[in-house]
Amino acid sequence: DGGITQSPKYLFRKEGQNVTLSCEQNLNHDAMYWYRQDPGQGLRLIYYSQIVNDFQKGDIAEGYSVSREKKESFPLTVTSAQKNPTAFYLCASSPRTYETEAFFGQGTRLTVV
Amino acid sequence: RKEVEQDPGPFNVPEGATVAFNCTYSNSASQSFFWYRQDCRKEPKLLMSVYSSGNEDGRFTAQLNRASQYISLLIRDSKLSDSATYLCVVNPLGGTNAGKSTFGDGTTLTVKP
Numbered sequence: 001d002g003g004i005t006q007s008p009k010y011l012f013r014k015e016g017q018n019v020t021l022s023c024e025q026n027l028n029h030d031a032m033y034w035y036r037q038d039p040g041q042g043l044r045l046i047y048y049s050q051i052v053n054d055f056q057k058g059d060i061a062e063g064y065s066v067s068r069e070k071k072e073s074f075p076l077t078v079t080s081a082q083k084n085p086t087a088f089y090l091c092a093s094s095p096r097t098y099e100t101e102a103f104f105g106q107g108t109r110l111t112v113v
Numbered sequence: 114r115k116e117v118e119q120d121p122g123p124f125n126v127p128e129g130a131t132v133a134f135n136c137t138y139s140n141s142a143s144q145s146f147f148w149y150r151q152d153c154r155k156e157p158k159l160l161m162s163v164y165s166s167g168n169e170d171g172r173f174t175a176q177l178n179r180a181s182q183y184i185s186l187l188i189r190d191s192k193l194s195d196s197a198t199y200l201c202v203v204n205p206l207g208g209t210n211a212g213k214s215t216f217g218d219g220t221t222l223t224v225k226p
Contacts, residue, residue: 033213042200042218043157058213090156101147101202102214104156 002027006091006105012113013078013085021076021108023091029103030096032074036060037088046089049074050096078110086112114139117203119217127225130191134220136201137183146184148175149200151219157200160186191224198222 004025013019025032031050035043045058049068063082068074074093078085088109092102119136126132138146146163161168163175163184174187188195201217 035216043216045213048213088154100145101149101159101162104158107156109154 004091004093004103004105006089006108008108009106011108011110013110014113016080018077018079019110021078021089021091021110023074023076023105024072025074025093025103025105026072027093027103028071029093030071031094032068033092033094033102034058034064034066034074034076035090035092037090043090046076085110115217116140116215117201117217119199119201119220122198122219122221124220124222125225126191126222128191128193130224131187131189132191132222133188134186134199134201134222135183136185136217137181138201138203138215139182140203140215141179141182143203145204146177147202147204147214148184148186149202149216151198151200153197160199188222191222193224193226196222196224 007022033048034046037043044060046064047055047058047066049055052071055066055068063079065077088107090107091105094100094102116139120134148160149157150160151157161170161175163177167176172189176185198219198221200219203215
């Protein structure tokens with residue numbers, strides 16, 4: 001079945017550690033996105049990528065980094081520079097045209113302990 | 114002012130009620146619009162696209178008013194299973210923002226017996 005897979009589902013991080021969230025899709029979509037969602041709030045864009053080896057900052061990129069070495073994969077690293085990383089992280093993908101919706105992975109819930 | 118604004122929630126309605134949500138957007142060049150449903154602690158899932166002529170899917174009706182720059186979602190005969198947060202999503206016109214969706218903060222609906 002085609003879809004987007006995020007792992008892990010739950011992640012605990014100690015203060016000062018970097019952690020990497022995985023996102024893989026087999027939908028052959030060009031565009032991939034990372035969003036952050038805090039309780040009671042909407043989604044905020046961290047980074048997005050429209051093609052391999054290219055990505056752009058979203059609204060809240062500080063403290064995060066990404067790579068897009070393969071079309072299928074768009075991992076997100078939450079660095080120690082991100083001061084408040086506890087949140088629900090959602091990866092999405094879509095075809096490149098603007099007329100189409102995005103498909104989401106099941107999310108990773110990151111907690112700093 | 115936010116690019117996409119939704120009715121503040123929560124909406125608490127009895128089963129069988131009709132409820133409507135509105136969403137306004139600021140970018141008059143926006144071309145495509147969607148309603149997503151998000152259950153608690155889950156990923157958003159597409160509920161319906163919003164077409165210029167309006168569209169209906171069972172108990173759900175979506176409408177677009179370009180002149181006033183808002184979209185609406187009407188739910189008739191509410192069911193307990195309709196309880197969720199409803200997100201309004203706007204894709205801006207292409208160019209440098211191609212493929213980057215803008216999400217509203219969501220409106221929470223609780224349907225009670």
